[in-house]
Amino acid sequence: MAAQQVLVIDEGTTSTRAILFDIDGNMRGSQQEDLQQYYPATGLVEHDAEEIWTKTLLCCEKMITKAGGAEKIAAIGITNQRETIVAWDKRSGEPLCKAIVWQDRRTADMCDALKAKRLEPMIQSKTGLVLDPYFSGSKISWMLKNRPEVAAAGDNLAFGTIESYLIFRLTGGLHITDASNASRTMLMTLDGRDWDDGLLDLFDIPRKALPTIVDCAGDLGRTSAQLFGSEIMVSGSAGDQQAATIGQACLSVGQTKATFGTGAFILTNCGENAPKSEHRLLSTVLYQLEGKRTYALEGSVFVAGSLMQWLRDKVGLITFAGESEELARSVDDNGGVYLVPALSGLGAPYWKADRTAAISGLSFSTTKAHIVRAALEAVAYQCHDLKTAFSADGTDWQSLRIDGGMVANDWMVQDLANILDLPVERPEFIETTALGAAMLAAVGCGIYGSLEEASVMIRGFETYQPKIATSQREARLAGWKKAVEGVLRG
Numbered sequence: 143m144a145a146q147q148v149l150v151i152d153e154g155t156t157s158t159r160a161i162l163f164d165i166d167g168n169m170r171g172s173q174q175e176d177l178q179q180y181y182p183a184t185g186l187v188e189h190d191a192e193e194i195w196t197k198t199l200l201c202c203e204k205m206i207t208k209a210g211g212a213e214k215i216a217a218i219g220i221t222n223q224r225e226t227i228v229a230w231d232k233r234s235g236e237p238l239c240k241a242i243v244w245q246d247r248r249t250a251d252m253c254d255a256l257k258a259k260r261l262e263p264m265i266q267s268k269t270g271l272v273l274d275p276y277f278s279g280s281k282i283s284w285m286l287k288n289r290p291e292v293a294a295a296g297d298n299l300a301f302g303t304i305e306s307y308l309i310f311r312l313t314g315g316l317h318i319t320d321a322s323n324a325s326r327t328m329l330m331t332l333d334g335r336d337w338d339d340g341l342l343d344l345f346d347i348p349r350k351a352l353p354t355i356v357d358c359a360g361d362l363g364r365t366s367a368q369l370f371g372s373e374i375m376v377s378g379s380a381g382d383q384q385a386a387t388i389g390q391a392c393l394s395v396g397q398t399k400a401t402f403g404t405g406a407f408i409l410t411n412c413g414e415n416a417p418k419s420e421h422r423l424l425s426t427v428l429y430q431l432e433g434k435r436t437y438a439l440e441g442s443v444f445v446a447g448s449l450m451q452w453l454r455d456k457v458g459l460i461t462f463a464g465e466s467e468e469l470a471r472s473v474d475d476n477g478g479v480y481l482v483p484a485l486s487g488l489g490a491p492y493w494k495a496d497r498t499a500a501i502s503g504l505s506f507s508t509t510k511a512h513i514v515r516a517a518l519e520a521v522a523y524q525c526h527d528l529k530t531a532f533s534a535d536g537t538d539w540q541s542l543r544i545d546g547g548m549v550a551n552d553w554m555v556q557d558l559a560n561i562l563d564l565p566v567e568r569p570e571f572i573e574t575t576a577l578g579a580a581m582l583a584a585v586g587c588g589i590y591g592s593l594e595e596a597s598v599m600i601r602g603f604e605t606y607q608p609k610i611a612t613s614q615r616e617a618r619l620a621g622w623k624k625a626v627e628g629v630l631r632g
Contacts, residue, residue: 145216147209148583149374151198152576153222153304154382155179155243155404156451158194160201161573162209163580165216165589167599169573171208173201180240185247185486191228191237194304195311203370212370218312219378219583221385221575222304224326227281229289232298235311239289241304242281245404245444245486249280250495261344268331268338270416270425272493276442278303279328283345299351303327305379306353312376313363319353320362320379321430330355332416332425332437358384358429359586377586382575383407384428387438389578390543390569391597398532398539401575402548405489406446406521408528409438410537421531422491429582431593439537441490441528445483445499447548449517452485459510467553470515476618477512478503480625481520491531494630502625518554522561523622529562541565543603545574559606561615567603574600 147170152159157177162170175197180188206212225244230237242248253273256262262273271277282301285292292299300310303326306319324330329341329352337352356362358380364373380388383401387409390399395413400406409428417425417439428438450466453459460466480502482488487495501513529539542564549555549568559566571577581596590596 145214147215148580149202149205149209149215149218150576150579150583151202151218151220151308152382152579153194153198153220153308155223155245158198158201159576160198160205161576162205163577163599165584165599167571167577167580167601169571171205173204175201185250187243187245187486188240189226189243191230191241191307194241195308198308199369206370212372212374215374216589217375217377217583217587218365219579220305220308220376221380221382221579222308222323224303224323224381224383225276225278225281226304227278227285228302228304228307229285229292229295230300230307230310231295232300232315232317235315238291238295238299239285242285244276246281247275247487247495249275249284252280252283253495256344265328265341268341269328270325270332271328272422272424274493275495276489277326277328279341279345279347282347286346297350299348300353301347301351302353305381309363309376309379312365312369314366316363317353318356318362320358321355321427321435322358322380322384324355325427326381332427357431357433359431359582362586375587378579378582378584380429380579380582383409383440384426384438385578385582386545386575387411387428387578388581388593389574389576389600390545391600392543393593393597396537396540397543398541399543399545400525402446402521402544402546404446404448406443406524408441408525408532410532410539412437412439412537417535417537419535421534422493423528423531423535424490431585439532439535441531443524443528444486444489446521447546449483449485449520450548453514453517459514464551466514466518467551469511470518470553473509473511473515476516476519477508478505478621479508479512479516480621481513481516482625482629483517483520484629488629490528492630497629497632500625500629502628503621518551519557519618521548521554522558523619525558526561526619539564541567543567543569545569545572555606556609559608560610561618563608563615566606568606569603570601
């Protein structure tokens with residue numbers, strides 16, 4: 143009997159997981175390991191790529207055992223935190239230094255210098271990306287200039303985003319990256335098949351250190367036999383937000399999803415034509431199949447779920463994530479309190495890397511419930527800012543499909559519908575990022591003939607309708623606008 147299970151590696155910012163699916167989309171098992179975050183200075187965020195590898199391998203081994211052995215796994219799909227960059231030695235596969243995480247802001251001055259040379263319009267025209275430390279190109283350039291061990295590796299130097307690094311380790315040396323992740327590096331043109339020479343020269347990056355750009359589904363390599371007892375095909379790969387868009391069945395032009403994890407990321411399927419944003423949104427490759435690309439328009443919010451972690455771990459206002467919902471429900475409104483969560487700068491549509499967070503409207507009547515509620519409300523406000531930008535770019539949302547850890551909070555989901563004035567659809571199975579990677583892997587290994595066929599793996603949705611008056615919505619948004627303007631003024 144043919145193998146009937148798909149193993150997904152879901153490598154995120156705070157943890158790595160291996161998830162086992164059957165071909166009907168049922169989750170058969172999951173193993174998760176937390177990852178340590180390194181903050182060597184303000185605005186700097188790093189990971190230990192060797193820890194990512196060893197913990198990912200551990201999770202895979204446990205799920206393969208649960209499946210009954212490697213021969214019971216039809217394929218592996220990979221989805222990953224995007225823009226995080228790893229430098230490693232091609233001979234050993236071992237990292238040369240700490241990985242620089244997508245949240246890291248160390249290259250803000252480099253990006254500002256390029257902006258001063260008026261290069262951002264050219265870069266955005268080519269790549270669909272704004273000039274910001276968020277993306278991988280400036281991180282690679284920084285490593286080459288500031289990490290002697292990286293520059294000294296010479297012909298043995300390899301760079302890659304997380305999926306590229308994991309595929310290299312899994313296969314024993316295959317250096318590839320899928321087009322969705324490549325589109326986030328600022329080194330590939332949206333309509334180009336390869337790295338762009340002009341962008342490589344601009345960031346002073348050697349082409350030979352970069353991976354080959356490939357499809358998001360197909361035979362992407364085989365795992366080394368010694369890892370799991372026998373080879374397993376790697377047949378699906380996509381950045382986490384693209385995978386979630388697939389896992390939410392946003393396969394038609396105009397369909398939109400939002401993922402609320404560490405940050406919040408909203409993507410609208412734009413079909414075969416790469417969108418051009420006039421309002422500082424991002425154009426990105428949603429997926430590439432058989433050399434043909436489907437594109438998306440994206441808005442990125444840097445702080446969402448990480449704000450709840452900050453309130454819990456650093457400030458002590460909550461003791462567990464679910465408490466935020468209890469506190470939000472315990473007060474009638476925010477008491478005039480607004481929290482602009484620019485803990486690592488402001489993302490779309492502002493793109494201000496140097497701004498810091500602020501809480502306004504405090505008084506003696508303010509309680510911790512008001513502050514926590516203001517933090518949750520900030521999620522909806524930031525999404526509304528993006529909705530306005532998407533609309534100005536000619537892409538109106540008719541509804542919003544949501545996923546990610548934060549959407550377990552019923553109060554937040556209803557507030558999202560209230561502020562956006564749209565139906566918000568939450569899937570019965572919220573692990574849509576992993577499910578999207580499973581769908582890609584199932585297509586890549588031939589279980590399904592297309593993503594549309596693979597969408598039978600997706601369950602149903604629960605819909606939240608807006609429930610507040612227009613006047614209340616407008617008053618709250620006016621308060622938010624004033625709070626953001628204060629942060630933008632610095």
